[in-house]
Amino acid sequence: ASAAKIAELITEGANVFRFNFSHGDHAEQGERMATVRRAEELARQKVGFLLDTKGPEMRTELFADGVKEYEYKTGDKLRIATKQGIESTKDVIALNVAGGLDIYDDVAVGQTILIDDGKLGLTVTAKDITTREFEVTVENDGI
Known part of the structure; x- marks a missing residue:
């Protein structure tokens, strides 16, 4: 402009x-x-x-069975895995964080996680210290 x-x-x-x-x-x-x-x-x-400014790059891991994407609806419950090297499924989205950074301790219950440049919003409802996963609720329909 x-x-x-x-x-x-x-x-x-x-x-x-x-x-x-x-x-x-x-x-x-x-x-x-x-x-x-x-x-x-x-x-x-x-x-x-x-x-x-650009923060650390986080990517969703490859999906199991060669699936390219899953569709989620508002209110769906799923988990976000912070452990490196696992595949994503419909029920568990695995994150790969640049440099192997572990974000588990940086995310709190009630915070929002945005996937795919913000197209899919997830609210953290619980944390599981043994699996280092977040339980989340989908806030909007998305892929």
Whole structure:
């Protein structure tokens, strides 16, 4: 977007702009920030910058029997496994975290886990220390 268009947004009440650092290099992000700075001058108003940095990459493990995906409905109950090297099934989604990072202790009951870039939301309802799995409830229909 142009500095003029962004200045319009600022005039209409936008006060924070998010920069997604999962995509683009530092030069691209710098150009985007410079455009917002020019917009601040045009609008004669300062705004905040929200830097959304890339966290550890987490992937769902391969599904058993070559299945590509499963369909879930709101209210379904399943488990999230943090143990490395197991296959996912309809009832257990196995996570593979970059570097073998164990997230079990970092996730609390009541928190939300988002799968597939947020397309599937899961709420943690319980934790099983012996299996290091989370029991979750599906919050929205998804694959």
